[in-house]
Amino acid sequence: MKPQNKLSTGRHQEQAAGEQTAAANSSALEFQSVEELLRHDAAQTAVPPEIARRLSQSIAQSRSRRPWWRKLLD
Amino acid sequence: MNQTCAEVHSSAAAESQLLPAEISALYDAHSRAIYYLALRFLGDAHKAEDATHDVFLKALRNIKQFRGDSSARTWLYRIAINHCKNVRSAWHDRHVLPSSDNEFIERLPGGDSPLHILETKELGERIQRALDGLPAEYRLLLLLVSDQELSYQEAGALTGQSADAVRGKLFRARKAFAGLFAKTE
Numbered sequence: 001m002k003p004q005n006k007l008s009t010g011r012h013q014e015q016a017a018g019e020q021t022a023a024a025n026s027s028a029l030e031f032q033s034v035e036e037l038l039r040h041d042a043a044q045t046a047v048p049p050e051i052a053r054r055l056s057q058s059i060a061q062s063r064s065r066r067p068w069w070r071k072l073l074d
Numbered sequence: 075m076n077q078t079c080a081e082v083h084s085s086a087a088a089e090s091q092l093l094p095a096e097i098s099a100l101y102d103a104h105s106r107a108i109y110y111l112a113l114r115f116l117g118d119a120h121k122a123e124d125a126t127h128d129v130f131l132k133a134l135r136n137i138k139q140f141r142g143d144s145s146a147r148t149w150l151y152r153i154a155i156n157h158c159k160n161v162r163s164a165w166h167d168r169h170v171l172p173s174s175d176n177e178f179i180e181r182l183p184g185g186d187s188p189l190h191i192l193e194t195k196e197l198g199e200r201i202q203r204a205l206d207g208l209p210a211e212y213r214l215l216l217l218l219v220s221d222q223e224l225s226y227q228e229a230g231a232l233t234g235q236s237a238d239a240v241r242g243k244l245f246r247a248r249k250a251f252a253g254l255f256a257k258t259e
Contacts (some may be wrong), residue, residue, distance in 0.1 A: 029191040034248045034255075037189055038220035041201050043112040048119075051109070051126050052101060054091040058131055 097134045104147055105130070108154050111217050115158045117206050126162060129154045144231075147223050151232055155214065162210065189252060204255040212247035215240060 031037040093101055108129055114124035130154050133140075140149050191197060205213045211233070218229040219240070226237040233240070 019147075030137070030254065031189045034189070034216055034251045035220040037191075037255075038114075038216060041198055042106070042220065044198070045106070045110050047105045047109045047126070048123055051105070051123055051130075052093060052121075054127050055097075055101070055130050058127065059094060059097070059134060062131075067141065073123065 076085050087093060087189055094134075095147060096137060100133060100146060100150070101130055104150050106117055107147060107221055107223075108150055113160055113214060114202065114205055114217055115210075117202055121161060125154065125157055126213065129157055134155070144228070145223070147221075148228050148232065151218065151224070155232060159210075189255065200255060200258040203258045204251050207254040208247065208250055210244065212250060216251060219244060 029040070031040065085109065089100065099171055104124060109122055109126045112125040112129070113119060116122055116125065119137045129150060133150055136153075140146070140211075144152075205216070208216070213232060215229060218232060226233075228236045230240045
């Protein structure tokens with residue numbers, strides 16, 4: 001069992017080392033242009049969900065403040 | 075608690091369902107582009123949140139004036155650019171020294187060669203620092219043309235110049251950005 005364990009440990013180490021190399025490689029990127037870099041950055045940038053929540057509240061507030069005659073016209 | 079990017083996206087999609095029908099489709103389709111433009115143009119996440127909120131509120135108030143002469147994306151960009159310029163003139167220009175010195179840009183070493191990124195950690199911060207060093211016009215042009223939904227002609231219409239002028243300025247903007255970006259390493 002022990003040699004198997006050793007082999008298994010060795011494989012784990014190799015696998016871990018391989019994963020580290022892959023991770024290092026995956027973090028290195030090349031962009032052909034500034035625009036490509038900015039597109040990548042935009043794709044990584046999430047819109048905060050608070051914006052939609054605030055927008056929904058603002059719309060509700062502005063609609064409740066409208067005079068009755070304006071509501072009839074819309 | 076840290077949220078993953080996918081969790082933030084699904085959360086944002088769920089939030090947009092709270093919006094009235096006439097604005098929710100616009101918000102779903104364009105909020106990312108508008109938020110990104112505001113974020114990188116203003117260089118501040120809180121100001122970008124406020125700006126995105128205000129842009130969509132203005133869009134809803136003026137939705138009857140949108141005649142479809144341009145794309146909805148272009149129409150929203152126009153509102154966003156005006157809004158962000160007002161925010162900048164109210165605060166940014168009083169606090170940040172302008173960097174539109176042509177000689178300074180000429181001295182930057184950047185060129186058309188590919189940009190190699192060895193470490194993606196803090197990439198957004200590096201991009202922001204490089205953009206902050208550019209004149210506002212170059213920053214805006216780079217952000218607009220990086221959106222594949224926008225042609226050079228549309229970017230020119232949004233910034234009040236011809237497509238050829240956009241091409242000419244982009245050459246210098248790319249060079250300046252690459253030089254500034256290299257300095258952020």
